[in-house]
Amino acid sequence: MKRLLLLYRSIIGKKVIAAVTGAVMMGFLILHVAGNLKAFLPDAAPGVPDIDVYASFLRTMGEPLLPYTTLLWSVRIVLIASLLLHVTCVLQLARRNQRARPVRYREVRHVESTAPARWMLYSGSLLLAFLVIHLLQFTTGTIDAARFVPSGVYGNLYRAFHEWGYVAMYVGATVLLGLHLYHGAWSLFQSLGLDNPDRNRGLRQLAMVVALGLSLSFASVPVAFSLGALGPPPAESPKLALR
Numbered sequence: 152m153k154r155l156l157l158l159y160r161s162i163i164g165k166k167v168i169a170a171v172t173g174a175v176m177m178g179f180l181i182l183h184v185a186g187n188l189k190a191f192l193p194d195a196a197p198g199v200p201d202i203d204v205y206a207s208f209l210r211t212m213g214e215p216l217l218p219y220t221t222l223l224w225s226v227r228i229v230l231i232a233s234l235l236l237h238v239t240c241v242l243q244l245a246r247r248n249q250r251a252r253p254v255r256y257r258e259v260r261h262v263e264s265t266a267p268a269r270w271m272l273y274s275g276s277l278l279l280a281f282l283v284i285h286l287l288q289f290t291t292g293t294i295d296a297a298r299f300v301p302s303g304v305y306g307n308l309y310r311a312f313h314e315w316g317y318v319a320m321y322v323g324a325t326v327l328l329g330l331h332l333y334h335g336a337w338s339l340f341q342s343l344g345l346d347n348p349d350r351n352r353g354l355r356q357l358a359m360v361v362a363l364g365l366s367l368s369f370a371s372v373p374v375a376f377s378l379g380a381l382g383p384p385p386a387e388s389p390k391l392a393l394r
């Protein structure tokens with residue numbers, strides 16, 4: 152425990168914590184986008200979109216051994232802890248950097264840093280704001296409570312993405328996410344000591360593939376609904392069968 156506290160207090164420890172928690176959240180995003188892409192699959196049964204079956208699975212996984220949503224809440228707790236640790240460590244590192252350089256350079260030269268690196272704090276803050284709206288919209292259903300259907304994910308997406316404002320917001324968020332992840336993945340390799348002049352080109356390419364792949368896959372769902380490539384939800388109500 153004492154060692155963990157010492158690690159948390161050191162600069163290198165904070166970098167490692169930010170990297171590991173970032174990796175946990177990136178893992179979640181990969182699973183999340185894989186789930187989202189199920190919107191493109193044919194119905195699992197007549198009147199039952201495949202993505203709704205998946206949403207219901209997320210809530211019922213672990214049953215009957217574990218009560219309803221227990222496993223889902225376990226994952227949520229890990230994610231919330233990761234997000235809090237990530238934000239805290241990143242802010243503390245940024246403050247230390249600022250304190251270590253109280254006199255600002257007269258001419259700021261960004262030699263090694265890339266545009267996404269400078270925008271990390273801004274993109275991270277905007278992504279946090281997006282996340283709050285996103286959870287109120289698709290998880291709690293607070294934003295459109297009258298029409299929101301728990302586990303009726305396909306219909307919820309269809310209704311949201313027929314409003315151009317939401318499409319613009321989600322596509323904007325995925326662009327930000329791409330920038331954030333590109334630099335985040337690259338920093339992760341450095342913090343974990345994986346960078347090396349022989350490997351750096353390959354690692355940067357890997358960071359680019361992950362960031363671009365996630366960004367484009369996330370954006371594909373709102374774009375497909377808004378262009379009509381994904382049609383309306385089936386008329387038959389799956390609500391009775393799915394929890």
Ligand code: HEM
Pocket residue numbers: 183187206207209227278282285286289290302304308321322324325328369370372373
């Ligand atoms: C266009 C992109 C996105 C779409 C269409 C989308 C869609 C959804 C939907 C429909 C849900 C509810 C799923 C359910 O009820 O089972 C959800 C949950 C969630 N999304 Fe997204 N999402 C997108 C991007 C993102 C991004 C970029 C993040 C993170 C920065 C994110 C984080 C989350 C989280 C944390 C949850 C809650 C999961 C839970 O605890 O149940 N999403 N998303």
